[in-house]
Amino acid sequence: MTDLISPIDEAGVEAAVHAAMSSKTPIAIRGGGSRAGLGRPIQAARTLTTEKLTGVTLLEPAELVASAKAGTSVAEFEAELAKAGQRLAFEPFDHRALYGSTAEPTVGGMVATNASGPRRVIAGAARDALIGVRLVTGRGETIRSGGRVMKNVTGYDLVKLACGSHGTLGVVTEATFKTLPIPESELSLVWEGLDDARGVEALCAAMGSPFETSGAAHLPATANAPARTVARLENFESQLRYRAGELEKLLKPYGAAARLDAGASHDLWGEIRDVAPLLGDAARQVWKISVAPSRAAALAARLGPLVAAHLYDWSGGLLWVAVEPTDDAGSSSLRPAVREARGHATLVRASDAVRAAVDVFEPEAPALARLSEAVTAAFDPAGVLNPGRMHVRH
Amino acid sequence: MSGIAMPEPDPRILARRDQIVAGLREIVPGEGVIDTEDERRAFETDALTAYRRMPLAVVLPSTTEEVAAVLKYLNGQGVPIIPRGAGTSLAGGALPQEDAVVVGVSKMACVLDVNLADRTMRVQTGITNLGVSGAIAHEGFFYAPDPSSQLACTIAGNVAMNSGGAHCLKYGVTTNNLMGVTFVTMEGEIVEIGGDAMDAPGLDLLGLICGSEGQFGMVTEATLRILPMAEGARPILFGFPSSEAAGAATAAVIGAGIVPVAIEFMDKIAIDICEDFAHAGYPMDAGALLIVEVEGAPAEIDEQLARIGEVARANGATSARQATTAAEAAAIWKGRKSAFGAMGRISDYICMDGTIPTGRLPEILARITDICDAAGLKVANIFHAGDGNLHPLVLYDMNDPVSLAKAEHAGEEILLACVEVGGCLTGEHGVGIEKRELMTAQFTEAELFQQMRVKSAFDPNWLMNPAKVFPLELRAETRKAA
Numbered sequence: 001m002t003d004l005i006s007p008i009d010e011a012g013v014e015a016a017v018h019a020a021m022s023s024k025t026p027i028a029i030r031g032g033g034s035r036a037g038l039g040r041p042i043q044a045a046r047t048l049t050t051e052k053l054t055g056v057t058l059l060e061p062a063e064l065v066a067s068a069k070a071g072t073s074v075a076e077f078e079a080e081l082a083k084a085g086q087r088l089a090f091e092p093f094d095h096r097a098l099y100g101s102t103a104e105p106t107v108g109g110m111v112a113t114n115a116s117g118p119r120r121v122i123a124g125a126a127r128d129a130l131i132g133v134r135l136v137t138g139r140g141e142t143i144r145s146g147g148r149v150m151k152n153v154t155g156y157d158l159v160k161l162a163c164g165s166h167g168t169l170g171v172v173t174e175a176t177f178k179t180l181p182i183p184e185s186e187l188s189l190v191w192e193g194l195d196d197a198r199g200v201e202a203l204c205a206a207m208g209s210p211f212e213t214s215g216a217a218h219l220p221a222t223a224n225a226p227a228r229t230v231a232r233l234e235n236f237e238s239q240l241r242y243r244a245g246e247l248e249k250l251l252k253p254y255g256a257a258a259r260l261d262a263g264a265s266h267d268l269w270g271e272i273r274d275v276a277p278l279l280g281d282a283a284r285q286v287w288k289i290s291v292a293p294s295r296a297a298a299l300a301a302r303l304g305p306l307v308a309a310h311l312y313d314w315s316g317g318l319l320w321v322a323v324e325p326t327d328d329a330g331s332s333s334l335r336p337a338v339r340e341a342r343g344h345a346t347l348v349r350a351s352d353a354v355r356a357a358v359d360v361f362e363p364e365a366p367a368l369a370r371l372s373e374a375v376t377a378a379f380d381p382a383g384v385l386n387p388g389r390m391h392v393r394h
Numbered sequence: 395m396s397g398i399a400m401p402e403p404d405p406r407i408l409a410r411r412d413q414i415v416a417g418l419r420e421i422v423p424g425e426g427v428i429d430t431e432d433e434r435r436a437f438e439t440d441a442l443t444a445y446r447r448m449p450l451a452v453v454l455p456s457t458t459e460e461v462a463a464v465l466k467y468l469n470g471q472g473v474p475i476i477p478r479g480a481g482t483s484l485a486g487g488a489l490p491q492e493d494a495v496v497v498g499v500s501k502m503a504c505v506l507d508v509n510l511a512d513r514t515m516r517v518q519t520g521i522t523n524l525g526v527s528g529a530i531a532h533e534g535f536f537y538a539p540d541p542s543s544q545l546a547c548t549i550a551g552n553v554a555m556n557s558g559g560a561h562c563l564k565y566g567v568t569t570n571n572l573m574g575v576t577f578v579t580m581e582g583e584i585v586e587i588g589g590d591a592m593d594a595p596g597l598d599l600l601g602l603i604c605g606s607e608g609q610f611g612m613v614t615e616a617t618l619r620i621l622p623m624a625e626g627a628r629p630i631l632f633g634f635p636s637s638e639a640a641g642a643a644t645a646a647v648i649g650a651g652i653v654p655v656a657i658e659f660m661d662k663i664a665i666d667i668c669e670d671f672a673h674a675g676y677p678m679d680a681g682a683l684l685i686v687e688v689e690g691a692p693a694e695i696d697e698q699l700a701r702i703g704e705v706a707r708a709n710g711a712t713s714a715r716q717a718t719t720a721a722e723a724a725a726i727w728k729g730r731k732s733a734f735g736a737m738g739r740i741s742d743y744i745c746m747d748g749t750i751p752t753g754r755l756p757e758i759l760a761r762i763t764d765i766c767d768a769a770g771l772k773v774a775n776i777f778h779a780g781d782g783n784l785h786p787l788v789l790y791d792m793n794d795p796v797s798l799a800k801a802e803h804a805g806e807e808i809l810l811a812c813v814e815v816g817g818c819l820t821g822e823h824g825v826g827i828e829k830r831e832l833m834t835a836q837f838t839e840a841e842l843f844q845q846m847r848v849k850s851a852f853d854p855n856w857l858m859n860p861a862k863v864f865p866l867e868l869r870a871e872t873r874k875a876a
Contacts (some may be wrong), residue, residue, distance in 0.1 A: 062649035063782070075593045085651055114593065125593055127601060128570045142840045149749040151783040151821035153605050154829075154836055155863070156845045157569065160601025169597075174697050181651035204397040204511040208535075210625045210690075239694045246691075290591040292512045317512075317592050341593045361595040372597045374851035379844070390596060 003046040007053065009174050010134070010142055012040050017140040017171070020384040031071060031106030035095040035113055039166050039389040040360050041352040050108045053173055056080045058148060065148050067132070067176040070108025077107055086179040090126045091117030097274035098349055100282060111175050114164030116213040117273040121314040123180070127163035132176035134361075135162055137169065138380020150178045161375070167386040169379040183234040187244055188215070188265035189257040191229040196220055196297040199229040200316035202254040204293050206231045207315045207359035209250055211243040216315040217272045229254070230272070232265060233349065278309045278322040285329040285350040289319040291343030299341040300346050306330045319343075325350075331358040338362075361390055397802055398827050400447060401861050403492035407473055414473060415451050418495070421463040426501070428452040437478065437496045441543070442486040442828060444798065449476060449490035453486055456501045458576055458584055458614040465612065466582025468495055474857045477608040479551030480522065482543040484745055485826025487555060491861060498549045501612060505529045514573060514590045514871040515618045519550035523557075526613045528616065535620045538565035541822065542734065556605030558822035563780035564655040564689075565621070567822065569604040574617035577603060577610075577779050580853050588771065590617050602848070607824050608859040610852035624689035627655065629726045630699050633680030633713035634704045637661050637775070641755035642708035645778040647686070648752075650705050652698060657780035658685040658730050660761070664774040664787075665729075671736030674729035676712045684779060685730055693799075717762050733776050734787070741772070741789040746805050748812030749821035752782040761811045762786050769804045771797075783821035784812065833865055842868055 005027070009014045020027045028044040030036065032051055050070040056077055061084040074092050093115040094105055109115070111133065116125040123129075132146035145158035156347035162172055191202060199218035206213040214230030228374055231251075233243050240248045248257050260268060271277065278286060291299055293316030300310055300319055309322040323330045329350045338345045344362035347355060364372060369391065377383075395472050407414070428434055429451045439446040450473070455461045468475050474494035481488045489543060499520035507516040510533055517526060522654075523544040526537040540559035542549055547557070553575065558567040565571070574588030577599075588600040603610055634640040637659075644657055660668065661682050669676045676683060684706070688698040703714055717723035727774045737743050750758050759775060766773040777784040787810055790801035809819045809829065813836050819829045831843060846864055849856070856869065 047418040060568075060751070060753065062645035064648060064653070065751070106861045114598075116593070120592070126564060126571050127593075127598060128566060137844060139844075141840045141844070143838070144845050145841070147816070147818055149565065149751060149782050149821070151558055151562065151749045151778070151781045152818045153558075153567075153822055153824050154820050155825070155833065155841075156848055157556065157601055157605045158845065158848070160569065160604075161848075163593070164593075164598050180653065181648075199509070204513075207513060207707055208622050210534075210622050236697065237685055238697060239690065242691060290593055292509070292514065292590040294509060294511045314592060342589055346595050356656075360714065364596050365585065367579065367585045368587065368596070368599070371579070371585065371599060371852065373597065375597055375602070375848060378847040378851045387697050 005048045013136045026384050026387045031109035032101040032104040033106040034101045037099040041356050042388050053213050063084050066179050068107045070176045072107045074105045087182050089123035089180045091119040093117045108172050111172050112167050122214050127160050129177045130163050133162050133175040135170035135172045138385045166389045184236045185262050186234040186265050188232045188260040191254050191257050192226045200297050203315045211247050218312040246269050248394050263309050275320050283325045284322040286348050287321045288346045288348045291341050293317045295341045328358050414489040426454045440481040440483040440488040447490045447575045449496045453497040454498045454501045462578045462582040469580045479548030480546045482547040485824045485828040486827035487824050515620045539568045554608040555824040560656045571619045575613045576615035578612045625691045627689045628695045629687040631715045631726050632711040633677035634682045638756040638758045639710040643706045646705045654686050654688045656687040659779035661775040664776045668729035668733050668736050672729040673731050674725050741786040742792040743789045746786045747820045747823040748809045749783045750812050750817035754815040765807045766812040769800045831865050
């Protein structure tokens with residue numbers, strides 16, 4: 001059991017980082033802890049949690065902007081936004097189903113992991129919606145980058161850098177997002193029985209159309225169900241009818257589509273976001289693979305014998321693969337195949353022992369690794385924040 | 395020469411000029427190295443034309459490998475480097491210095507690959523912004539960021555400055571449409587960052603490099619997100635009795651859950667000047683106008699414009715003109731798109747670029763008027779209203795140094811007012827030399843030093859576009875601090 005530090009304000013975070021620096025004792029950083037299974041396990045005597053830094057601090061729907069402190073639960077933030085008719089367009093990924101966690105996902109954790117869901121394919125990732133941060137660096141200094149306006153090129157974009165840095169550069173204490181109005185309605189079109197290659201091809205055709213497909217997933221056949229290829233449309237009710245009709249016409253070569261109304265569509269995309277179809281057996285290890293859609297189906301085919309279950313999101317650009325548990329999670333055959341497909345893979349679910357033994361994140365080329373280490377050192381020269389969470393530091 | 399200082403050239407570098415040019419010629423053959431005074435003159439300024447510095451030499455490599463060898467050589471020689479796309483920076487981002495070598499990407503302008511299924515495109519970064527969209531238009535695709543200099547500006551410059559444009563309210567700016575780069579480090583290493591797969595794990599160096607104003611290294615190739623064109627687009631023009639009413643209408647449209655592709659604002663002075671030049675049929679009795687553009691199929695456009703029209707009328711719009719033909723649409727846009735040219739015809743001007751929270755619009759417009767009145771200068775306001783990115787054009791006389799100094803001072807006061815109301819110094823043009831000394835108004839010393847440490851991580855010798863972005867006097871300090 002490690003010591004838990006729960007600062008109630010930014011000054012408390014600064015003090016904790018200063019203490020870590022002066023005692024040369026690394027600290028682990030977390031929000032609510034719902035994503036604790038992500039990244040390389042690290043050894044730290046103390047854990048700093050941001051869960052007591054809470055509150056939605058700015059909500060301006062007419063300016064499409066909202067801010068929350070890091071420990072605010074994503075659920076509360078989204079509920080406040082929804083009251084104002086707004087949402088986070090990137091459809092935050094929720095790691096709870098993946099890890100069987102009952103902890104509360106926080107805004108800080110969402111930022112630290114760049115946690116984007118299905119709508120990322122059209123609306124951009126969490127990092128694209130994030131327009132401002134406050135963070136306490138590994139030097140114990142609070143800095144701001146970006147701000148509350150969506151167009152801002154003043155100084156370097158440390159906002160993007162903080163997003164997805166897994167707490168290795170600083171502790172994010174507050175984040176500001178570009179938000180978007182919640183559309184009036186949604187529906188999904190579902191084609192059944194396509195193989196992987198045809199399914200991804202259909203999704204790419206949908207994404208290449210002017211109808212603004214906001215979700216594009218292919219769920220391969222299972223023992224009890226045929227394959228489903230799903231395209232989501234969100235818009236004003238009247239426009240949806242037109243767009244659905246046009247998309248059906250365009251994708252006629254892939255067969256007739258069934259329509260899911262708003263409720264059924266919403267539920268299905270919730271399952272896709274949570275990668276529910278992969279999660280049958282809790283012992284299965286799960287990989288998240290990014291690859292160009294045009295190479296996705298061939299990659300999945302090549303991984304064939306390794307794959308226990310898989311699904312495609314982001315028009316095929318995101319391939320989720322579950323494998324039966326082994327000591328290296330299939331890394332030795334999976335990584336070369338992914339590299340050859342010019343993709344990258346992250347081992348998102350495996351035991352601590354496995355995640356300590358194999359690379360969790362795609363290994364970086366030496367020159368890139370050197371740049372990343374130099375940038376990390378610019379924020380955290382003593383290596384006190386989540387050291388080794390992403391890569392082994394040299 | 396005007397008020398913004400540049401570092402004194404290093405005499406030891408100036409003395410070695412012949413040797414440096416000879417070294418460059420060993421890397422880049424023939425016409426790729428430019429050293430005559432006449433030819434160098436074409437590179438002595440950018441679109442911030444009040445400032446000129448003759449560079450030591452200019453190199454135009456033809457390959458990434460040549461860029462790598464040039465950077466390695468100049469880094470080894472301790473010679474400053476000024477990266478250059480097309481030199482269209484309004485902030486002096488490509489302004490040379492006498493002891494620096496300009497490294498331009500203009501000879502690297504090819505489309506390398508287009509993949510419509512993946513909606514990606516790979517280009518060399520010397521290609522123009524419009525050249526990218528032009529290469530895919532026949533397929534029904536486009537590249538979204540559209541800075542108004544898009545005919546000339548390059549992807550290299552767009553990446554360096556994280557350029558925006560009129561349509562970023564819907565489609566985002568460069569960083570949101572950039573998937574990967576080939577990046578050349580100061581040590582001459584060639585690094586692939588990102589690519590055609592989304593969201594590479596590891597630190598988001600791609601996001602960091604985009605908007606780094608060419609201070610980290612050079613980007614020679616880029617993978618871009620391309621998008622299918624909408625079925626159609628149509629602008630509508632609203633006249634309002636006042637700027638305040640136009641501002642309120644903008645907020646109300648977005649508040650009603652409608653996000654148009656563009657909402658452009660012009661005030662009375664801008665309307666008069668543009669109408670006189672473009673004969674776009676703008677309402678001459680209006681105190682301000684908005685151009686709102688929406689996309690979709692014809693019936694979708696009708697419906698959106700009807701909703702927007704209701705909101706605009708409820709907020710005091712006194713006239714509305716919807717384009718019913720392509721010619722009418724072009725006419726509506728013509729005045730706005732020719733605004734800077736029209737302005738240039740009647741006066742010299744400096745174009746400011748602050749962003750504000752849109753709710754503070756009436757207040758900031760009043761302050762801009764006060765600031766310029768006090769200086770005895772005219773100002774025309776043109777901006778991207780949806781995202782709060784202001785472009786006040788402060789009019790002055792270039793032949794009168796006092797007038798320029800007054801205009802620069804008024805411009806600074808306007809930007810400081812933007813920061814004060816919660817906005818920022820620059821929304822899309824970048825800091826360059828222009829806003830360098832104002833950075834202390836937006837950032838604390840700790841924040842600036844942290845950014846400078848990031849530069850040092852890429853460029854420990856501070857040779858890459860060194861006299862930009864950060865106040866000159868902070869540089870010596872932070873190099874000690876880093």
